Structure formats: structure tokens, C-alpha cells
Amino acid sequence: MTNGPHTAVSNQPVEITAPAAEQAVFEGPSEGAQGGSPAAFTSDGLEQVAGHTRALSESVPAEAWTAPSAPLPDIGEASFGPPDMLETVHGPDDRVQITDTAAYPWRVNASLLITAADNSQWIGTGWFIGPHTLVTAGHVVHIKHSGVPGRDGWVKSIQVMPGRNGTFLPFGAVTSTNFRSVTGWTADGDENFDYGAIVIPTELGAVTGWFGFGSWPDADLLKTSVNISGYPGDQPPGTQWYDGRGVSSVNPLKVFYDIDTAGGQSGSAVYRIHNGGRYGIAVHAYGGLTTNSGTRITKAVFDNLVLWKA
Amino acid sequence: MTASGGPAVRLVTGTVLDADGAPVAGASVHLADGPVPLPDIAALTGPDGRFSFPVGADGVYTVACRTADGRGARAAVAVGPAGAPPVELRPG
Numbered sequence: 001m002t003n004g005p006h007t008a009v010s011n012q013p014v015e016i017t018a019p020a021a022e023q024a025v026f027e028g029p030s031e032g033a034q035g036g037s038p039a040a041f042t043s044d045g046l047e048q049v050a051g052h053t054r055a056l057s058e059s060v061p062a063e064a065w066t067a068p069s070a071p072l073p074d075i076g077e078a079s080f081g082p083p084d085m086l087e088t089v090h091g092p093d094d095r096v097q098i099t100d101t102a103a104y105p106w107r108v109n110a111s112l113l114i115t116a117a118d119n120s121q122w123i124g125t126g127w128f129i130g131p132h133t134l135v136t137a138g139h140v141v142h143i144k145h146s147g148v149p150g151r152d153g154w155v156k157s158i159q160v161m162p163g164r165n166g167t168f169l170p171f172g173a174v175t176s177t178n179f180r181s182v183t184g185w186t187a188d189g190d191e192n193f194d195y196g197a198i199v200i201p202t203e204l205g206a207v208t209g210w211f212g213f214g215s216w217p218d219a220d221l222l223k224t225s226v227n228i229s230g231y232p233g234d235q236p237p238g239t240q241w242y243d244g245r246g247v248s249s250v251n252p253l254k255v256f257y258d259i260d261t262a263g264g265q266s267g268s269a270v271y272r273i274h275n276g277g278r279y280g281i282a283v284h285a286y287g288g289l290t291t292n293s294g295t296r297i298t299k300a301v302f303d304n305l306v307l308w309k310a
Numbered sequence: 311m312t313a314s315g316g317p318a319v320r321l322v323t324g325t326v327l328d329a330d331g332a333p334v335a336g337a338s339v340h341l342a343d344g345p346v347p348l349p350d351i352a353a354l355t356g357p358d359g360r361f362s363f364p365v366g367a368d369g370v371y372t373v374a375c376r377t378a379d380g381r382g383a384r385a386a387v388a389v390g391p392a393g394a395p396p397v398e399l400r401p402g
Contacts, residue, residue: 121354139349147319147364233338233352263340263352286347
């Protein structure tokens, strides 16, 4: 099955074919078999985390505040003007550390230790969407244009550590060598198609639970609060950090938000609360001028995630 | 690991060193800021303390590191058509 730049590819010798049946628009979450009381969320769609407050800019009345326009990737520097410095942490750092990482939903997020083809090591974040599948960024599973001989291509392995909190691994670790992405990333290196998946050799996601995911229209996303929790490299090793606020803007392939992140959070879920469940709407991948961005879960992305979850 | 799909890749390279000038293994290094959107991934230094990041545009980038014992360092590096000088990060 081909689907343009969303054509699914794998590092496995036998290509998986897409099911013929039409897929639903939304896939539901699961809190997993581990049990316990899930963390609460606020009425405006953010996780209820001690120490986290909604950004001050969002308390300004809408008529007095103009949302930043989307830094459309196809107009590049023209959108930014003269090269300014970009910060993936914008203004005050609003991230707060999650310490009860064995509880849902935090245990859905996994710290990733990536070993590239040249044995260089990297850190990233992934999130369960099913018993044996985690979503992450395409550049986590397949390296493009590294400029280093022997580094490009599918990574060698990824150690997956769900709910990690420093040296504490409440669900242990599992190593995968089984990855998915799409040709828009693996062949073209186009950041609009920067998403992928890790398939693990166990059913650990049935214990931790997973996030749902869905494809949402622009108007709905633009009035939605979103949440990101991941494993940044500027904090104590293996600690999970959270921030959340409203979506800044969207384009057909990306979602932009002023949520603080740092290197190591590539692949994190950008998720919303919907009907009491948590649903990924994008895959965090880049830091930008005034907003960070993630690969939007469009219908084509959704279809691939359903395929990879099976 | 670059946002650029084009061939014009330049490298930001460097080494994490301790106070005695010895390489530091296991330090997390990432590009904290720069002139274009950057992949939000971090490198872990190997036994030689070295790291390298591809970048797709000229400009000034900030490289930040954090060691396993919590020490950090940052440095700015200018990337031009000829590339960039190697960065030395010495966490304090």
C-alpha cells in the first residue's frame, strides 16, 4: 500500500501491509492492568500537577492578546526575519517534575536510550498507544543527514524505560530493534513527516496502559489545551517533566504550542483531555522561535498508528 | 538528526571535559537554541566525551550539557559556510 510521504516503512525484513478495512477516527486510551488511581486533570484540560500553573499570558483576555502566527515551515527564514536566537524554553520555565511516575498517565511515557548505527547514544521520549507499540519522533528511530559516516539510517536499538524516575524503573526496561516510520521522513527527511514507532517484544503496555490518539479539525484544536510530559536532557538524568497550555496555531501537518521542552523530549505525546480520556494529537519534535512544534496526527498519521499498534 | 532535508549539513562538534581536561562520558548534550527550529533530542557523550549535531543553517547556536552528577555548562558557537570551531564544555 502506498500513501505518498505517509507510506509506512519498517526496518524489519518483511513489510507490514495496511488493513483494508476503514479505520475509526479515534482510538481510545487504556489505564492498563497496573491499577491505582489515575492522576486528576483540571476543567480546562490540563493535568493537575502540584506546582504547575497555567502560563500568565493565557490569563490575559482574548481581545487583548494576539496569538503568535504559525512559523510555517515552507517559508523558512522569511517567517522569522533576521536570525534570532530560538529557545525551546520560552521565558520562565514552567516545567514541573513528575515524581509519581508509576501512576497513570505518567507511566505511559517512556525514557528512551537510543543507540545509533555508529554506536553513538541519544536520549528521547516515547509513549504507549497499545500493548507493544510506542509512538515517537521519526528522528528518534531513523537518523537523516547526520553528517557523520555510519550514523544515518535506522538506529541499532532503543532501550525503553516506561515511568522512569531517575534510577528507579518501576516497570523495568525492554530493548527493541523493531521500528516504524514513513518515507516522508526516512527518504526525504521532511520535518512535516517526522514521526515513527517502536515495537517492543513484550506486552508491557498492557501493564502501563496507553494514550488514545485522534485526528481533530483545526477549529477544535485551536481551542484546546494540550499537555506534554517527557524526559529532557537538561534535568537530572531519567527524570520526567511536565508542562501544558493552549495550542498556539496549527497547519495541515503540524501543531504549534508555547510549552517548555528541551532536548530529550523529542517523541513526547502532545495530548488533550477528551471525554475523560487522554488522546495524543501530535508528536513533539522541534523547538522554535516562539513556539515548539509537533507532527500533527492527521488522518494519514492516524491510519499508520492504527497499523503499527496492531 | 536535522530538520533539513537538503544536503547543506554543517556540524556543531565538541567535547565535554572535566576540570583536569579529561573527557566526561555519559553527559547529556543538546542544542538549547539557534536560528532555526531544532530537533528536541539530546546526545550522550561516549568515553571520549565527544558529541556532534548536524545543523541546517548558519547562525549562532547554544550548546548545553549536564553531567550525571548534575553539573552543567553552556557555550555559544557561530556556524558559517566553513562550519564551526569545536566546542569545549567544562561543567562547573
